[in-house]
Amino acid sequence: MNGSPILSVKDLSFRYDIRTDNYALSAVSFIVKRGDWLAVIGDNGSGKSTLARLIVGLVEPEQGSIFINNCILNEQSKWDLRKKVGIVFQNPDNQFIGTTVQDDVAFGLENLNLDYHEMEMRVFQALKLVDMYQYRDKDPSQLSGGQKQRVAIAGVLALQPDLMIFDEAFVMLDPKSRRELLNVLKNIQKKINLTILSITHDREEAAVADQLLVLKAGELIEQGTPQEVFQKNPDIEPPFAEQLRQELKRKGIEVPDGYMTEDELVAWICR
Amino acid sequence: MNKLILGRYFPGESYLHRLDPRLKLVAALYFIGLLFFVENGQGYIWLFLFTFLLMRLSGVSYSVYFKGIRPLIWLILFAVMLRVMFTGGGTIYFSLGPIMISRFGLLSGFYTFSRFIMIILISTIVTLTTKSIDLTDAIHALVKPLRLMRIPVDDFALMLSISLRFVPNLLDETQKVMDAQRARGVVFGEGNLIEQMKKLVPIVLPLFVSSLKRAEEMADVMEVKGYRSGVKRSSFRQLKWHLRDGVAIICIIILTLGVSFFNNINFVLLFNI
Ligand SMILES: Nc1ncnc2c1ncn2[C@@H]1O[C@H](COP(=O)(O)OP(=O)(O)OP(=O)(O)O)[C@@H](O)[C@H]1O
Numbered sequence A: 001m002n003g004s005p006i007l008s009v010k011d012l013s014f015r016y017d018i019r020t021d022n023y024a025l026s027a028v029s030f031i032v033k034r035g036d037w038l039a040v041i042g043d044n045g046s047g048k049s050t051l052a053r054l055i056v057g058l059v060e061p062e063q064g065s066i067f068i069n070n071c072i073l074n075e076q077s078k079w080d081l082r083k084k085v086g087i088v089f090q091n092p093d094n095q096f097i098g099t100t101v102q103d104d105v106a107f108g109l110e111n112l113n114l115d116y117h118e119m120e121m122r123v124f125q126a127l128k129l130v131d132m133y134q135y136r137d138k139d140p141s142q143l144s145g146g147q148k149q150r151v152a153i154a155g156v157l158a159l160q161p162d163l164m165i166f167d168e169a170f171v172m173l174d175p176k177s178r179r180e181l182l183n184v185l186k187n188i189q190k191k192i193n194l195t196i197l198s199i200t201h202d203r204e205e206a207a208v209a210d211q212l213l214v215l216k217a218g219e220l221i222e223q224g225t226p227q228e229v230f231q232k233n234p235d236i237e238p239p240f241a242e243q244l245r246q247e248l249k250r251k252g253i254e255v256p257d258g259y260m261t262e263d264e265l266v267a268w269i270c271r
Numbered sequence B: 001m002n003k004l005i006l007g008r009y010f011p012g013e014s015y016l017h018r019l020d021p022r023l024k025l026v027a028a029l030y031f032i033g034l035l036f037f038v039e040n041g042q043g044y045i046w047l048f049l050f051t052f053l054l055m056r057l058s059g060v061s062y063s064v065y066f067k068g069i070r071p072l073i074w075l076i077l078f079a080v081m082l083r084v085m086f087t088g089g090g091t092i093y094f095s096l097g098p099i100m101i102s103r104f105g106l107l108s109g110f111y112t113f114s115r116f117i118m119i120i121l122i123s124t125i126v127t128l129t130t131k132s133i134d135l136t137d138a139i140h141a142l143v144k145p146l147r148l149m150r151i152p153v154d155d156f157a158l159m160l161s162i163s164l165r166f167v168p169n170l171l172d173e174t175q176k177v178m179d180a181q182r183a184r185g186v187v188f189g190e191g192n193l194i195e196q197m198k199k200l201v202p203i204v205l206p207l208f209v210s211s212l213k214r215a216e217e218m219a220d221v222m223e224v225k226g227y228r229s230g231v232k233r234s235s236f237r238q239l240k241w242h243l244r245d246g247v248a249i250i251c252i253i254i255l256t257l258g259v260s261f262f263n264n265i266n267f268v269l270l271f272n273i
């Protein structure tokens, strides 16, 4: 099984508004081997989240096709394929469905109709992995952004999918726990042959990937191992929020250190 | 800021907090039903004693309960006055046209007053000691038989629990939008009614938009996590029956026996009619 593609994307095109010519993705093709760690980078609005939404079947491609485990993704197959694919979205606030931390982690398990003891065990393990077990009875209003992000990650870990997609899912974690969590994921990945597709602005995170995709304005402009990609394109720009942050810093304004998402930066500026 | 006590939860670990929410809900409804069978002073005193005992057990101070009654007190007094003035019988102390104050009138006024107060107190006890999600679970469990009539009970229960979960978010957001408007020089709580209403528009619109966006994102998350309406799913939240729930039932039976004793009516007979 090892080495066979778990995900293969062929000639994928998509636009949100078919009246315009703004393609969020145009003619993107790539293949992900089982057990690989794939990182996707690109500027804001380059179509990374759109790609993730296409892969989990939330939107349908205008052209091209997606194969997961050699099975084509369409209206009929999406419910079955989703059992093998987990995704953590960008905004941790709006993906908290349960009333408490453990309810939220269990939500996907309930949908699989698992029995209580199985759910209890998986929730426990997943929360331990993201170091949130002591918060299991808290509700989302009592958690910070990073903690909510951990819960969302736990929710996907508990599902034990073959393919995990993280859409900037680690940005709110402090650097130390981000590194820890990435290590944990690396270990699990090796152990159970998990495939990870991680959308990120973090150079460090992109560098540990087996494969790196670079999107620009909806087009796949670069593909290869991180070393290859970075060598060929020394000028891959940091994301806008990061540029703005550095610009502010240069102007002598005291901004917090470390990468912030646009939302965080907005929240920080409005504070 | 918010004076309404009814419907709020007070975190705690008391006996009442730990009771099964289904039991609490049914017992509260039963108690309210029971109130309407009592037609004598002793019966009400007996029920009042029981209510106070529960308030004590809940571990929430009495003043909180009375704060809960206060916003409704005029409504209650109005209803009581109507009862007093238009009920005749027994010794008449005062009369003017159709209005009179009689012995029976005063008594039935007292009954009405007691019923209102106890209905409020009992509902407050339940909501103060039960998390809204547990109440949702209880309601869900109790209306489950409606599934047979093809009513999507489970979807409704999930909807209810998600809405409850978003109330704090909505309040937060309202605060943020209001602050943003304030920063732009809007002063709230000034001007006549129409002016104040106008100022609400720039608050309500952004809230509406952000709620829609939120709902859309949540729907996506639920879909990706495999939620499908009408498909059987298990439940992580389990309601378990404990010994303490059995004890509570015995207390309710004793309460009922007390009421029927004071009423001199046989409840069993009454229910068999
Ligand atoms: N719901 C939507 N409706 C219409 N256009 C959209 C929608 N979502 C995204 N777009 C557009 O599609 C393009 C790609 O957006 P996408 O969210 O995929 O970018 P991204 O690479 O994830 O950016 P970011 O780094 O900011 O997350 C953007 O030009 C955006 O304006």
Ligand SMILES: [Mg+2]
Pocket: A048, A049, A050, A090, A167
């Ligand atoms: Mg994105």
